[in-house]
Amino acid sequence: MAADEFLADPAELAVKLGRSEDDPKLLYALRAASRRFRGQVGHQVTLVTDDEETLDGNGRESVLLPVWPVTAVSAVVLSGTTLLEGTDYEWSEAGILRRLGCLHWPDRLRCLRVVYSHGWDGLDEVPGDIQEVVLERAEAGVNIPVGVQSQTVGGQSVTFGAQAATGSTEAWVKAVEKYKVRTSGDA
Structure with a gap:
């Protein structure tokens, strides 16, 4: 089992x-x-590592990742450009992915690819x-x-x-x- x-x-x-x-x-x-x-x-519900999601931009500073708790974000790619954590974006356990530097996510469909880990590790x-x-x-x-x-x-x-x-x-x-x-x- x-x-x-x-x-x-x-x-x-x-x-x-x-x-x-x-x-x-x-x-x-x-x-x-x-x-x-x-x-x-x-x-x-339980831990999934390196789940890849394609998300729509919303024209705002933050987007929500579909599943939480988020335990790691290993890649964020915006329209083919890899962004850097701490410089271009930050994330929270609650699944908030925030753009840094007074920037917003573009208001475009399927422009954001995120590889992240989420869920609870163990019963x-x-x-x-x-x-x-x-x-x-x-x-x-x-x-x-x-x-x-x-x-x-x-x-x-x-x-x-x-x-x-x-x-x-x-x-x-x-x-x-x-x-x-x-x-x-x-x-």
């Missing part, structure tokens, strides 16, 4: 569910919840709100039969809300919104 396959700790889910941390159903549910979160935010660095919603979704995946919203056994009846069955809880929606890939319109 790849170290960054899961966005939450299988041992934590195992304790919560009273199962073994190598239980195949538990691991499947956690893997599925991690894939679902990654798919909805549009990026890996212990993944933000707690991501881990929490992935654990909740995985728990629902183990406990709630697919497609079932209510179940009756003898005289007992249990109804699962549509949110629990689909995984679209308020916490999930907020986490996806917070960590999704940013577009140039987000600046």
Whole structure:
């Protein structure tokens, strides 16, 4: 199993569910919840090194890189010219790429090529709100039969809300919104 396959700790889910941390159903549910979160935010979440993006200029001093946290910027090329960090541009962990020297990025499409590294390096660095919603979704995946919203056994009846069955809880929606890939319109 790849170290960054899961966005939450299988041992934590195992304790919560009273199962073994190598239980195949538990691991499947956690893997599925991690894939679902990654798919909805549009990026890996865990560390990606030397990711290359072509960006549009916006006519402003700063552009936002699509994914944060940014851990390194190894190249910025503007219309074929390589820029120098500290002289031509600076960057922040929040994914802000700022032009220096009172200059602005040109207002042109696809004029900027950036090679940068982003994401959290290891499970212990993944933000707690991501881990929490992935654990909740995985728990629902183990406990709630697919497609079932209510179940009756003898005289007992249990109804699962549509949110629990689909995984679209308020916490999930907020986490996806917070960590999704940013577009140039987000600046």
